[in-house]
Amino acid sequence: MFLHFHLLHLDLSKVYLSLSRAKQLHALILKTHLSHDPFYATRIVRFYAVNGDLHSACKLFDESPSQSVYLWNSIIRAHAQAHKFEEAFSLFTKMLRTEIRPDNFTYACIIRACSESFDLEGLKLVHCGVTVSGLGLDSICSSALVTAYSKLGLVDEASRVFYGTPQQDLVLWNSIISAYGNCGRWDKGLQLFSEMRSMEMMPDGYTIVGLLLGLSDSSLITIGQGLHGLCLKCNLDSNAHVSSVLVSMYSRCMCMNSAHRVFSGLFQPDLVTWSALITGYSQSGDYGKALFFFKNLNMEGKKADSILIASVLAAAAQIANVGPGCEIHAYVLRHGLESHVMISSALIAMYSKCGFLGMGTRVFEIMPEKNIISYNSLILGLGLHGLASEAFRMFDEILRNGLKPDEYTFTALLGACCHAGIVKDGREIFRRMKDEFCIQPRTEHYVHMVKLLGMEGGLEEAYNLILSLPEPVDCGIWGALLLCCDVCGNSELAEIVAQRLFESSSEKGAYRVMLSNIYAGDGRWDDAKKLRDHMTEGKLRKITGLSWIKGFSRSA
């Protein structure tokens, strides 16, 4: 018996176990009644949770003679980690009815569960509970609260919690820095970083990751390079998380050379880092490189997962040739990954973008389980091929199957109307989206509506639609109208629209080019020239030159 205790103790503290060893252990646990020991009971619950056996965990919990705080926490955590939030909450309320008081760890776990299930009401309630039970100043509860509020988009609330906590440890600093990073406020993150340094707190990998997360476009590249330098100085560049975030930061900033340099300096990049690099090449338009690195990954004998495959498929969808996409499809079948909804949806998109809508439809039809994402992919493909009525038939099928259309469904449907030029159905589905499905239209919906109305001669109506929107109006929407002005050859309205864009957008150059293009198309050469003279950058001059050529060939 004592030997068994010893063996179990050794094995249970390991995170990874082979399946057969886990089964042996399970048998041993049942035989020894070790689970009646309060100390081992929590360890065993943890063991079951790690191995995905919630059923046994619950059984053990229910049969346990004495339920300590430890045991309660581990069973709640087991459910929360398996995303069984309902069960986790009901266990928590059950715990409140016992003698045992929840402690800071219990609350931390429940707080996280609230944010992962997007339950703001619940989070506020639990926050009250924390305060009432006298844990309002506890740094463990606070870091969980900071993260939870930021995940739900309430970064100011997160900040209040942070400043309300007297003992700010490293984890709490990291939580608030990540909170600001997550919403793109890198400057605030850096400010906190310097505050933290002035208090002699040493940053770690989490800190750097939080700071890097906030950098999202190429204008911030110098900040990113500075942080990269900091990583090297702190010897954090070998940390797997840090290096993958460096790769994705450089990718977001369109610095693929730097991204590749970081990548190739790694001893054994993990799947996330590979996928950051591949996605980076794909998003900067270098689809060939994206596929090349996917090939390299395979040659190193590594197995891609569904997220990586979906990203490679997005690259394959952008090449005119369907060949690479087919190869990836074969890879998916060989590795038995075809049941992943994300992969199937990416396959549908790839085939339809490469012109093989039939193959896309086929993939859709043989999917064992279709969800709203797969329907959205198919509708997008149908729309791309001008088959608006087919797209609407799919929409009806969604409703018949009791699925709930989401904002992407309507984006795809409106796109289908744009391609087919059917204003009436577009108007109708836009109305139903708002009234019947209570979906607040977003930028992309307005962009499609503006294009749909504007392209079919309803420039005035499109303009009025934009004027009815609350400020600030996204410049993509104005841009769509400018495009329509170009197509309809209306340079007066284009002038007004461009003015709005010059006021609000940072990409003045591109809109100047478009406007001068419209002027040229309308024969207003002097106005076009005046605009062109404003531009100093060589590249922009080149583009303007092209627009002159285009305008000239149109009027000739």
Added chain:
DNA sequence: ATAGGGTTAG
């Protein structure tokens, strides 16, 4: 005597 936990990436 032992025990659990809060913050990171594609």
